[in-house]
Amino acid sequence: MRAEIITIGDEILIGQIVDTNSVFISKELNKIGVNVYQITSIQDDRTHILSALKDANERVDIVLVTGGLGPTKDDITKKTFLEYFDDTLVENKEVLENIKHIFASYIGREPLPSNFEQAQVPSKAIVLNNLNGTAPGMWMEQNETVFVSMPGVPYEMKQLMLDEVLPRIVKKFNRPFIYHKTLLTYGKGESQIEQIITNWETALPAEIKLAYLPSLGRVRLRLSSMGKDEILLKQSVDSQMDVLHEMLKDIAVGYEDENSIQSKISEALQEKGQFLSVVESCTGGRIASEITEIAGSSLYFKGGLVPYATQLKSDILGVDPKIIDTYSVVSIEVAEEMAKKSNQLFRTEYAISTTGIAGPTKGEAVDEVGTVCIAVAGPERVISEKFNFGNTRERVIGKAVNKAFEMLLKEISKN
Structure with missing residues (x-):
């Protein structure tokens, strides 16, 4: 049982947007026993689309296409489907009413003629109702292969996949x-x-x-x-x-998909009735961002600071300038003071601090690019460690964030 995903849009090929649709579709197909054999990204070009459909038809059972269904002239997927399936357009009343409803309820103006044209669908297609947009999905079959066309807008595609496409695949195919x-x-x-x-x-x-x-x-x-x-x-x-x-x-x-390290930290702190704060220099707020991605983080996370400039570590956080002058801003001594001051400022039991040199240059710093000091201050003690995470900025920040979570979870578990 194999599927191919075809994403249509020049914006993907030039790197203007990231193809998150294929990630979502692949995960959902895998859950129901469908292997994704290939993912193909192509231009908004008639010849390219026709070639991709023909090639996919020869190697998979299901072809899922996203993109190219908008009301403008550069959206040509529906027209190309007509040519590939040798079909004609017919007006679908349900789609027409959905277009009127969306414009009246959410946009507040009359639809343009190009919007009404989206109610024209191939006569051989099973129309998939798009509750979040004006372009319907389409389900068509040829030579025992199913072709599904969906809008490229992620939230529209996701609704169609979950409500329309996946249930139909489950009903039609016997899958491992x-x-x-x-x-x-x-x-x-x-x-x-x-x-x-x-x-x-x-x-x-x-x-x-x-x-x-x-x-x-x-x-x-x-x-x-x-x-x-x-x-x-x-x-x-x-x-x-x-x-x-x-x-x-x-x-x-x-x-994975059950208990991330952030979820483990959340559970442990809530169980103990304790709170967390963060002070991030080189990680620039990334730790706080990952904490607050979890629903309910306000129950244990009070907040954080990003004192990127050295002076702010003293002026706002209260780190003694003598400690910075003696040991340098990138040091475990400074990291420890930052974590302790964070607990005092936010009135928390635990605090994470990071200070380091993410790069690409080290400026006037003594240490090399990639040097990061991380401290975790808890109710009983402060732990800290100095690392070198390499010389690529994204790698340095990413590894620092992951290591900080690892250190924090271990410390919470000991208390």
Whole structure:
């Protein structure tokens, strides 16, 4: 059971937008046992679209197309579908009423003729109702292959996928079960992990595959399997994952899509009735951003500061200038003072602080690019560590954020 995703739009090819649609579609298809065989991005060009549809028809069972369904002249997907399926347009009354409703309820003006043209759909298509926009989705079939066309606007596409497309795929196709389980680890690289689990990995059943997914100070370990018996499949993967988790219990923090490290911190602080604050220099607010992505973070997170300029660490946070002059602004001594002052300022039990040189140049700093000092101040003590995370700015910031969360969770767990 294979699918191909085709994204249409010059804006993707020139890097103006990131193709998040394919990520969402792939995840949702995988949940129902459909393997994505290929993802293709193409121009808003008739010949290119026709060629992509023809090629996909020869290799997959389902072709999902996003983009090119707007009301302007550069949106040519529907016209190209007509040519590919040798079809004609007909007016769909439900789509027409939806267009009128959206303009009357949310836009406050009369639709233009180009908007009404979106109610014209291929006669062979099953129309998929777009509750969030004026361009309908379309479901068409040819040579036992299903073609689905959806708008490129992410929230419109997601509604169509969840409400219309996925239920139809489930009803039409017999699919195998695909099961993934991913363990999140912090603190060791993939080569170190491989040494620990090498014998277990070698003995894995052939139907279970292990993938190492490293990124900036953490490694995800994914077990995958596919088969017809869902219960047996899950039991087999879960059993192997239990063994893996026990082998890596010192660095394992939970399972992906279940308990991220931020969620673990959230649960631990709420259970203890304690609060967190952050003071970020080199990470520029990234730690606070990841904390507040979790719903309910106000129950344990009070706030943070980004004193990027050295003077602000003294003027606003209250770090003694003598400590900065003695040890330099990028030092564990300064990081520790920042964390302690954060607890005092925000009246929290725990605080994270970061100070470092993310690059690309080090300016007047003594230390090299990539040097980061992280401190965690808790109710009983302050811990700190000095790292070098390399010379790529995004890598330095990303690894610093992940390491800060790792240090904080370990400290909370000890108290």
